[in-house]
Amino acid sequence: MSDATDTPAPQGKDPDELPEVEDSDIEKAAQETPRGLPLRVQGLEKRFGGITAVDGVSFEVEEGSLTGLIGPNGAGKSTTFNCITGVHDADGGAVLFQGEDITGLKPYEIANRGLVRTFQIARELEEMTVLENMMLSPRGQRGEKLVNAVTPGLRDDVVAQETDLREEVWETLEFFEIDHLAEEYAGNLSGGQRKLLELARALMVDPDMLLLDEPFAGVNPSLEEKLLDRIHDLREQGYTFLLVEHDMDLIMENCERVIVMHQGKLLAEGSPEDIKNNEQVIEAYLGEDV
Amino acid sequence: MSVAQRAWGAVPDSVKESDRQLIAGVLLFTYLLYILAQTFLAIANNAAILPAVANSLQNITFLIAVYAIMALALNLHWGYTGLFNIGIAGFMAVGVYSMSILAAPATGSPPGLGLPIPVAVVGAVAITALVGGIAALPALQLDADYLAIVTVGFSEIIRLVLNASYFAGTVQDPEASGYNVVDIFGIQFGTGGGQGINTPTSSPADFLYSTTSLGDLLYGPSGDPNALGSAVYAAAESVGVNSSVVNGATYSFFLLLVVVTLYYVLLVRIGNSPFGRVLKAIREDELVAQSLGKDTRWFKVKVFMVGCALMGLGGILWQGSFGFVNPNTFRPIVTFYIFTALIVGGAGSNTGSVIGGAVFAAFLFEGPRQLARIVEVLVTSVFGSLPSPTTFYAAVVSLNPLAWLGYTIDNVSTLKFVFLGAVLVYLMQNRSDGLLGHRKEIAASIDLSDRTPRKRESAAADGGESDE
Numbered sequence: 001m002s003d004a005t006d007t008p009a010p011q012g013k014d015p016d017e018l019p020e021v022e023d024s025d026i027e028k029a030a031q032e033t034p035r036g037l038p039l040r041v042q043g044l045e046k047r048f049g050g051i052t053a054v055d056g057v058s059f060e061v062e063e064g065s066l067t068g069l070i071g072p073n074g075a076g077k078s079t080t081f082n083c084i085t086g087v088h089d090a091d092g093g094a095v096l097f098q099g100e101d102i103t104g105l106k107p108y109e110i111a112n113r114g115l116v117r118t119f120q121i122a123r124e125l126e127e128m129t130v131l132e133n134m135m136l137s138p139r140g141q142r143g144e145k146l147v148n149a150v151t152p153g154l155r156d157d158v159v160a161q162e163t164d165l166r167e168e169v170w171e172t173l174e175f176f177e178i179d180h181l182a183e184e185y186a187g188n189l190s191g192g193q194r195k196l197l198e199l200a201r202a203l204m205v206d207p208d209m210l211l212l213d214e215p216f217a218g219v220n221p222s223l224e225e226k227l228l229d230r231i232h233d234l235r236e237q238g239y240t241f242l243l244v245e246h247d248m249d250l251i252m253e254n255c256e257r258v259i260v261m262h263q264g265k266l267l268a269e270g271s272p273e274d275i276k277n278n279e280q281v282i283e284a285y286l287g288e289d290v
Numbered sequence: 291m292s293v294a295q296r297a298w299g300a301v302p303d304s305v306k307e308s309d310r311q312l313i314a315g316v317l318l319f320t321y322l323l324y325i326l327a328q329t330f331l332a333i334a335n336n337a338a339i340l341p342a343v344a345n346s347l348q349n350i351t352f353l354i355a356v357y358a359i360m361a362l363a364l365n366l367h368w369g370y371t372g373l374f375n376i377g378i379a380g381f382m383a384v385g386v387y388s389m390s391i392l393a394a395p396a397t398g399s400p401p402g403l404g405l406p407i408p409v410a411v412v413g414a415v416a417i418t419a420l421v422g423g424i425a426a427l428p429a430l431q432l433d434a435d436y437l438a439i440v441t442v443g444f445s446e447i448i449r450l451v452l453n454a455s456y457f458a459g460t461v462q463d464p465e466a467s468g469y470n471v472v473d474i475f476g477i478q479f480g481t482g483g484g485q486g487i488n489t490p491t492s493s494p495a496d497f498l499y500s501t502t503s504l505g506d507l508l509y510g511p512s513g514d515p516n517a518l519g520s521a522v523y524a525a526a527e528s529v530g531v532n533s534s535v536v537n538g539a540t541y542s543f544f545l546l547l548v549v550v551t552l553y554y555v556l557l558v559r560i561g562n563s564p565f566g567r568v569l570k571a572i573r574e575d576e577l578v579a580q581s582l583g584k585d586t587r588w589f590k591v592k593v594f595m596v597g598c599a600l601m602g603l604g605g606i607l608w609q610g611s612f613g614f615v616n617p618n619t620f621r622p623i624v625t626f627y628i629f630t631a632l633i634v635g636g637a638g639s640n641t642g643s644v645i646g647g648a649v650f651a652a653f654l655f656e657g658p659r660q661l662a663r664i665v666e667v668l669v670t671s672v673f674g675s676l677p678s679p680t681t682f683y684a685a686v687v688s689l690n691p692l693a694w695l696g697y698t699i700d701n702v703s704t705l706k707f708v709f710l711g712a713v714l715v716y717l718m719q720n721r722s723d724g725l726l727g728h729r730k731e732i733a734a735s736i737d738l739s740d741r742t743p744r745k746r747e748s749a750a751a752d753g754g755e756s757d758e
């Protein structure tokens with residue numbers, strides 16, 4: 001294992017990936033996490049009453065990669081996202097981000113560490129304009145402190161910072177080609193436009209890693225193409241992506257690694273080629289065109 | 291309602307867009323209407339016109355100011371953050387009672403802490419903020435509905451506690467009988483129980499017109515008017531306006547021009563800032579705000595405390611200005627009135643809050659009474675005196691429209707509630723945004739739509755189709 005620390009290459013099957021994880025193991029893993037693996041999920045479990053939505057799932061995501069997370073409806077993909085980002089408290093297991101244990105942290109703490117997610121059903125702040133939505137995201141805004149917002153002298157700094165952010169927001173809106181909607185209320189956007197805004201808004205947090213839950217659902221093909229181009233651009237800039245998606249062709253063409261979940265369990269993991277030819281995966285999808 | 295819509299359509303767009311002009315326009319319109327109505331009534335009743343108009347204007351100004359103040363404070367909670375605080379009356383009570391107890395002399399009845407009035411006011415506002423924080427802390431972590439339940443329960447608890455005879459504290463000498471005086475670490479005070487409690491002054495304008503020394507300023511002026519006061523009173527007297535109307539008018543316009551303005555500026559600054567943006571996001575979808583790295587709980591606690599402080603101060607300036615309050619002043623109906631004012635004006639808009647306060651006070655709260663007076667004058671001048679049946683049944687079975695009218699006029703203060711309810715139902719169905727809620731104020735300290743021309747080359751390169 002010691003030789004793994006200085007290689008950012010994928011780790012394959014490491015002994016410390018076993019679902020049963022003790023606290024000391026988490027700490028040990030935290031210390032040994034190579035820089036190349038920003039997200040490590042270990043033995044994650046989540047139950048809702050009788051349903052075990054996530055059942056001991058472990059995986060890793062490489063830095064700067066676009067990793068696909070697939071599985072039939074109800075496989076537990078969204079629940080996995082919710083557990084990683086603190087929306088749900090996991091019933092077991094651990095989540096490590098940038099080598100730190102983030103299990104049980106609040107959503108805002110996780111976002112502030114640079115791990116930001118989008119939602120399967122776009123959650124816009126409907127009665128806020130696109131610009132307001134975008135301006136909300138950036139971290140460390142001085143004007144979020146009440147004193148700075150209201151005190152005359154201190155407010156000048158707030159104005160200065162907002163002026164800089166505004167420029168960044170407009171650039172991002174242009175980049176996503178939704179700048180013509182800037183002053184529209186988010187609630188008036190179409191489904192696809194909402195998806196674009198959601199991704200743009202998440203990027204404005206300036207995260208290191210993004211978890212995208214079906215960002216292309218309901219998006220027309222040309223818009224989807226555009227979104228994918230953006231994601232590839234961003235990936236080249238060093239962002240890491242974990243992507244949930246049902247469109248197999250899309251996953252196979254764009255992701256370098258694919259994780260497959262089925263009934264709450266991790267079914268397979270590997271390159272698109274491996275996954276395509278994996279018997280279990282084909283079976284799980286019941287002969288769907290994989 | 292088409293008349294109102296046409297009237298609204300006739301207002302120039304420039305006025306509608308400028309918040310200050312809009313507020314000024316609504317106030318001007320209200321004053322004109324009241325001047326006309328009062329002049330008419332004075333002539334009809336053979337009374338002096340100027341004093342009648344002056345008295346009515348000071349009264350309506352006071353109501354407009356206090357409802358605008360309270361609607362602004364509530365707008366921070368409900369309009370901006372979506373915190374459904376229906377315990378406003380309770381927080382006002384905490385403010386007024388804290389101020390009274392802190393300011394009442396130790397030898398008073400009931401006894402208090404004898405602090406200077408300015409200190410008592412500041413202390414009371416801090417206490418209200420603290421109490422608000424404590425009341426809401428557990429509820430803010432839960433869903434919005436729980437906050438509503440907690441605040442309304444809390445408001446009633448405050449009122450009932452103040453009413454308790456145990457706290458009556460009417461003894462002169464706390465040593466002689468400590469029974470009905472609250473004793474915390476040797477600090478003794480009473481609340482007056484159901485009998486109520488004295489507030490430091492019944493005429494706040496005295497601070498301007500009767501202050502002759504620092505002591506007057508700290509502990510409330512007493513005695514004769516100072517030079518300014520004498521001059522103003524004499525001038526008013528010469529046109530038949532007595533000093534109590536002058537005092538009332540002075541305080542009312544202080545509230546409207548100074549306090550409402552300060553509240554407005556403060557709340558616009560809070561709203562139009564990154565802080566206000568997070569508040570809006572909490573209202574829209576708290577989980578999104580959290581997922582973007584905002585510690586929403588802390589924002590909610592902060593904003594709840596600030597709003598409660600503003601409500602406490604509003605209570606002091608309003609209910610604390612009559613010289614006396616009792617627990618019944620703070621019944622839940624007060625909360626209902628303030629919500630109505632905000633709903634009429636438009637939740638989420640600070641300009642709407644002020645306009646809502648004005649419209650509510652002038653037309654919904656005070657309007658029916660004035661209208662009844664005018665109708666009565668008109669009708670009696672045509673038909674002689676109106677019959678005034680004592681019960682609704684008697685009025686109905688008389689089958690006499692004049693009796694119905696007479697009954698309506700006699701009971702207008704009660705029927706006002708029916709009217710208020712009808713207006714709310716109408717608003718909810720036809721204009722749920724209120725008068726101005728549709729025109730949302732953008733939560734930023736700068737004009738976000740201003741695309742700085744610094745980076746135009748990128749737009750030229752790939753943003754050719756960016757023109758709508």
Ligand SMILES: Nc1ncnc2c1ncn2[C@@H]1O[C@H](COP(=O)(O)OP(=O)(O)OP(=O)(O)O)[C@@H](O)[C@H]1O
Pocket residue numbers: 048051052053071072073074075076077078079080120
């Ligand atoms: N909040 C919840 N309460 C109860 N059960 C839940 C909850 N969230 C998810 N589940 C259950 O957990 C299981 C996994 O759901 P999840 O949303 O994670 O699936 P998914 O893989 O994202 O599916 P899809 O592709 O349809 O989005 C399902 O059986 C679902 O019913």
Ligand SMILES: [Mg+2]
Pocket residue numbers: 077078079120213
């Ligand atoms: Mg899902």
